[in-house]
Amino acid sequence: LRRKVSRPLAYAFGLFSIAFVAMGYELVEWIYAVTSDPTAGAAFLGSQGDIWDAQKDMLMDTLGALAMIPLYILVRGDRDIPISLEK
Numbered sequence: 001l002r003r004k005v006s007r008p009l010a011y012a013f014g015l016f017s018i019a020f021v022a023m024g025y026e027l028v029e030w031i032y033a034v035t036s037d038p039t040a041g042a043a044f045l046g047s048q049g050d051i052w053d054a055q056k057d058m059l060m061d062t063l064g065a066l067a068m069i070p071l072y073i074l075v076r077g078d079r080d081i082p083i084s085l086e087k
Helices: 007-036 038-045 053-076
Strands: 002-004 082-084
Touching: 002 038, 007 053
Parallel strands: none
Antiparallel strands: 002 082
16 A cells, blocks of 8 residues: 655655754753853853854755755656555
């Protein structure tokens, strides 16, 4: 028994997975910085005075994943994306 996932759904899942992992990493990093030493939080994070550092990191991760979708389509665009439901 095999099903095929629609290509846009598979691409969106990959994109959102990367964005979610980036968000999770930034949250864990922030929580650690706040709980370990709140006064040295910015120094630990390495943001170098940039208050938007975490958002920029997440944006770059997401843009990187977005840039890979056309490359993936060019390299493997003619192949199906099978999902096996067999146990």
